[in-house]
Amino acid sequence: xxxxxxxxxxxxxxxxxxxxxxxxxxxxxxxxxxxxxxxxxxxxxxxxxxxxxxxxxxxxxxxxxxxxxxxxxxxxxxxxxxxxxxxxxxxxxxxxxxxxxxxxxxxxxxxxxxxxxxxxxxxxxxxxxxxxxxxxxxxxxxxxxxxxxxxxxxxxxxxxxxxxxxxxxxxxxxxxxxxxxxxxxxxxxxxxxxxxxxxxxx
Amino acid sequence: xxxxxxxxxxxxxxxxxxxxxxxxxxxxxxxxxxxxxxxxxxxxxxxxxxxxxxxxxxxxxxxxxxxxxxxxxxxxxxxxxxxxxxxxxxxxxxxxxxxxxx
Numbered sequence: 001x002x003x004x005x006x007x008x009x010x011x012x013x014x015x016x017x018x019x020x021x022x023x024x025x026x027x028x029x030x031x032x033x034x035x036x037x038x039x040x041x042x043x044x045x046x047x048x049x050x051x052x053x054x055x056x057x058x059x060x061x062x063x064x065x066x067x068x069x070x071x072x073x074x075x076x077x078x079x080x081x082x083x084x085x086x087x088x089x090x091x092x093x094x095x096x097x098x099x100x101x102x103x104x105x106x107x108x109x110x111x112x113x114x115x116x117x118x119x120x121x122x123x124x125x126x127x128x129x130x131x132x133x134x135x136x137x138x139x140x141x142x143x144x145x146x147x148x149x150x151x152x153x154x155x156x157x158x159x160x161x162x163x164x165x166x167x168x169x170x171x172x173x174x175x176x177x178x179x180x181x182x183x184x185x186x187x188x189x190x191x192x193x194x195x196x197x198x199x200x201x202x
Numbered sequence: 203x204x205x206x207x208x209x210x211x212x213x214x215x216x217x218x219x220x221x222x223x224x225x226x227x228x229x230x231x232x233x234x235x236x237x238x239x240x241x242x243x244x245x246x247x248x249x250x251x252x253x254x255x256x257x258x259x260x261x262x263x264x265x266x267x268x269x270x271x272x273x274x275x276x277x278x279x280x281x282x283x284x285x286x287x288x289x290x291x292x293x294x295x296x297x298x299x300x301x302x303x304x
Contacts, residue, residue: 008300082303114296139293142286173252178279182286
């Protein structure tokens with residue numbers, strides 16, 4: 001497991017599960033430098049252990065297991081210095097330990113991070129309050145931002161970006177929908193030509 | 203179901219008795235209409251599935267339902283999209299040094 005180095009992009013468990021389920025995950029692993037915490041890695045491992053080996057096709061369980069398995073691969077590769085894991089001290093507890101570990105990292109390591117990527121809105125709000133108190137600039141954003149980083153660097157086409165957003169929409173329900181809508185409005189980008197109408201409402 | 207006028211009517215004998223009890227206990231009574239409006243908003247929001255919320259937001263974006271109505275049903279979501287859009291825009295302005303593998 002690569003450790004020590006703090007890259008400017010810090011990601012949590014649910015954000016990793018979301019993007020590791022998209023067809024752009026291989027490009028993310030080849031293109032971006034990402035850091036997560038040992039708490040998030042433990043959450044990913046627990047997801048793999050606690051879900052059925054053969055979950056139902058299209059189930060939430062399958063989404064979580066598949067995303068967790070994919071996400072763990074680069075972080076568990078000792079030779080991969082682009083995907084690093086830092087240790088959280090003191091160790092946060094509870095259901096939202098992963099999010100708390102990111103918040104703790106941002107506050108303990110001022111200047112180390114520019115972007116914190118989380119699926120949970122309350123977690124993002126807490127980290128943005130943290131960033132606002134620091135002298136260095138930073139923002140907590142939702143997972144589509146990782147897809148945008150590829151799109152912005154011309155690593156993927158608009159169609160690939162839109163298709164990956166569609167996968168997030170399908171897998172993450174209303175929470176993912178809000179994040180994807182916000183991304184489309186912010187960039188701005190019109191994905192309607194690449195996505196069937198019903199992907200937005202199924 | 204609201205029709206041409208804005209009155210909502212529904213059957214509820216026991217609920218009516220219950221509200222009358224509270225009404226009699228309080229000086230000035232209770233504003234049943236206001237309670238019902240608030241209760242209905244809250245319960246409508248609670249009953250919505252993810253798919254329904256997404257459909258409502260789509261209809262709102264396409265101008266098929268008004269902002270007031272959309273905010274009753276998915277107000278939190280509309281605000282969250284606005285908040286995340288602002289955060290996302292700010293993030294796109296930040297330095298990406300070290301973000302990409304060299």
